[in-house]
Amino acid sequence: MWRGDLDDLDGLRAAADNADAVVHLGNKHDWSDPAETIRSERAAVTALADTLAGSDRPLLLASVLSGLVHDRPAEETDPSPAVGPDSPRGGSENLALAYADKGVRVIAARFAPSVHGPGDTGFLANLVAAARTHHRSAYLGAGTTAWSAVHRGDAATLIRLALDQAPPATILHVVAEQAVTTRDIAEAIGTRLDLPIASIPADNAATHFGFVGRFLAQDMSAANTHTRRLLSWNPTGPTLLDDIRSGAYDHA
Numbered sequence: 001m002w003r004g005d006l007d008d009l010d011g012l013r014a015a016a017d018n019a020d021a022v023v024h025l026g027n028k029h030d031w032s033d034p035a036e037t038i039r040s041e042r043a044a045v046t047a048l049a050d051t052l053a054g055s056d057r058p059l060l061l062a063s064v065l066s067g068l069v070h071d072r073p074a075e076e077t078d079p080s081p082a083v084g085p086d087s088p089r090g091g092s093e094n095l096a097l098a099y100a101d102k103g104v105r106v107i108a109a110r111f112a113p114s115v116h117g118p119g120d121t122g123f124l125a126n127l128v129a130a131a132r133t134h135h136r137s138a139y140l141g142a143g144t145t146a147w148s149a150v151h152r153g154d155a156a157t158l159i160r161l162a163l164d165q166a167p168p169a170t171i172l173h174v175v176a177e178q179a180v181t182t183r184d185i186a187e188a189i190g191t192r193l194d195l196p197i198a199s200i201p202a203d204n205a206a207t208h209f210g211f212v213g214r215f216l217a218q219d220m221s222a223a224n225t226h227t228r229r230l231l232s233w234n235p236t237g238p239t240l241l242d243d244i245r246s247g248a249y250d251h252a
Contacts, residue, residue, distance in 0.1 A: 006040045009047045016051040021163045024048060024061040031211045045092045054103035058163050063093040063110045065148060065173070065220045093171075100169035107166045109159065111174045113220045116240050117152035118248045124240075126212045128189055128252035137190030138200045138208055139216070143183025146221045148175040151237025161231040172227045176235035179221035188244040 002018075004011035006026050016022050024045065028037040045061060052059050093108045100106045114124050131137040150158075155174050162172060183199075190197035205213030227233060238246070 006044045009043060012044060012047045013051045016048045019057070021058045022048050022052065022060070023159060023163070024059065027062070041092050042095060045096050049096055049099040049102075049104055049106070052104045053099060056103055056105055058105040058107060058166070059096060059099070060107040060109055060159060060162055060166075061092065061096050063108045065110050065113060065175075065222050097169055097171075105166070105168045107162050107170045107172065109162065109172045109174050110222065111155065112148035112150045112176070112222075113215060114147055114149040114180075114240055115152055115155050115174070116149055116243045116248065117237070118243075119251070120152065120249070121252075123147075123212050123215065124185075124244070124249055125252035126210065127185065128193070128244075128249045130209045130212070131186075131189050131193055131195055132252075134208060136196045136198050137186045137193065138198050139183045139186040140202050140205055140213075141199060143181055143186060143199065145217060145219050146179035146181045147185070148173075148178055148221045149180050149240035150174050150176040150235065151239075151243070154233075154235035154237045157235075158227070158231065158233050161233055165231055170230070172231075173222045173224045175222050175224040175227070176237065177239060178223060179219075180240050182216055184241060185244070188241045189249070192244055192247065192249070 002011070002015040004015065006012075006028060026044065028040050030037045049059055093110075096104075096106050097108060113122075115122065116124055127137075154176050158172065158174055162170070166172065187197050189195075200208055202217055205216060207213075209216060238248075243249070
């Protein structure tokens with residue numbers, strides 16, 4: 001095991017140099033300093049890709065659906081419009097894909113906003129925590145915005161398949177369920193926690209949900225037809241709502 005962090009660029013280069021494949025899932029997610037998050041992301045991707053250049057080894061990096069797929073949910077040859085340092089994740093998806101012409105088997109994996117399952121500390125865990133804090137499970141407005149979702153086990157299987165099979169410059173949608181409405185999510189949380197379920201105005205999103213509030217107002221849903229077909233990937237894990245109802249987020 002090689003231990004390090006995103007600011008240890010020499011360590012990242014050394015690790016990549018000695019690896020058969022690189023899976024880059026790290027991000028600082030520092031909402032108080034987005035410029036630093038972007039800087040570190042671009043620096044890490046550049047360090048890893050430069051090291052792998054000319055080797056034809058795979059570099060799979062985590063990308064996002066947020067801000068990329070509204071009204072354009074397909075993954076086939078659908079590069080991100082986020083190309084500059086001020087884009088989501090600093091435009092790291094296109095930064096990495098540019099290395100496909102430099103002898104790197106780059107794979108951009110756009111993860112669903114909910115990669116769910118026991119132990120998850122992401123968006124869903126924050127929604128459950130907000131429900132407990134405010135003694136109600138809430139959604140914004142009519143709750144019609146929707147998120148894609150994938151179980152953690154299915155996501156891990158897809159990563160393995162992609163490392164084995166995906167050609168250079170592949171864009172994948174790590175998505176099992178295309179769209180789960182935020183109202184359905186709130187209702188499942190409220191039922192599990194025995195809390196009232198309520199709509200709140202969008203203006204109260206940040207106060208009620210914290211940083212997650214900005215994402216609740218977004219449609220973050222996407223298709224996965226090409227991904228399934230390309231890699232013969234067939235998700236079999238529990239659905240997002242089933243995980244909530246079964247207690248997978250009782251730890252939150």
